[in-house]
Amino acid sequence: MCAMVLVADDDPRHAEGIRRYLVADGHETTVVHDGRAALDAARQGRPDLLILDVMMPGMDGLEVCRTLRRESDVLVLMLTARSTERDLLLGLELGADDYLTKPFSPRELVARTRTLLRRASRGVPEATAGSSRQIGRISVDRVGHQVTVDGEPIECTRGEFAILAAMSEQPDRVFTRAQLLHHTRGLDRSSTERTIDVHVMNLRRKVEADPRRPEQLLTVHGVGYKLTLGPTS
Incomplete structure (x- = not known):
């Protein structure tokens, strides 16, 4: 399944590594390095999935998620450090669809991406009397x-x-x-x-x-x- 994925991570090396694995899996991938750029890119590009680091300059990932959830239903996979459980729980409360704690393997990230996109592709079921x-x-x-x-x-x-x-x-x-x-x-x-x-x-x-x-x-x-x-x- 090919999808448009936006990666927001302020670590260029880390973001580039994520991008390469996603491209190898067949996804069109764009990378930005701060929260404001992530918000702008999500609004303009309408990605299928946003991979969003919590800790970023200007506007953190939590604020980006909070803002997007008021105007978009884009899938959000949040990246968070193991020591910041509070950020993790808040991210879920704000509407993130899934999360990964650092450090994680690129293969796990790709697998989690596939799961989210597959679930979303099922779409809305046909209307039935018992819906x-x-x-x-x-x-x-x-x-x-x-x-x-x-x-x-x-x-x-x-x-x-x-x-x-x-x-x-x-x-x-x-x-x-x-x-x-x-x-x-x-x-x-x-x-x-x-x-x-x-x-x-x-x-x-x-x-x-x-x-x-x-x-x-x-x-x-x-x-x-x-x-x-x-x-x-």
Whole structure:
């Protein structure tokens, strides 16, 4: 699958290494070295995927992601240092689709790129009578990629929507974190179950009346999470 990929990394040698591997995999690849240039290039070039380093001069990767998510649905693969878990979690909250922690192998980067592009290429499924699911106060429309709570639409990232969509198909089923990782991006050895915890935490802020006392998106300790109808009275 050939795609247009934008690489934003302030280390020229590192960025060039990424570019060479992506080109060898058949992708048209552009490189920039600061956040402002990344934002401008993403707006003008409309890439299929943005590989975005967190630490960059002028405008960091988190700010670039935050800005783009207000105006674009471009895939974002974020690069972050192992010591900056806070940046990683914030990046997911801002709408990054996946992340890699440094150091990583170029082959892993290419594999992760393929996974993201393959998932995106599946597109929106054909409309069917059963495309929408109502679970208590929460409605999930898989075709329209829309979530509503008490009839009010809420904004979800790709990862958040994937989790709700999977769980809405089987209410009251307990999903392990590994199973939910599979639904969000496919199983990757370096993905962490912490990613799912962050998505669930963010979802509770959006769908629960009191995120500290969830009534529908519940934790099953030692196992994972489940989506229930909630209180019936």
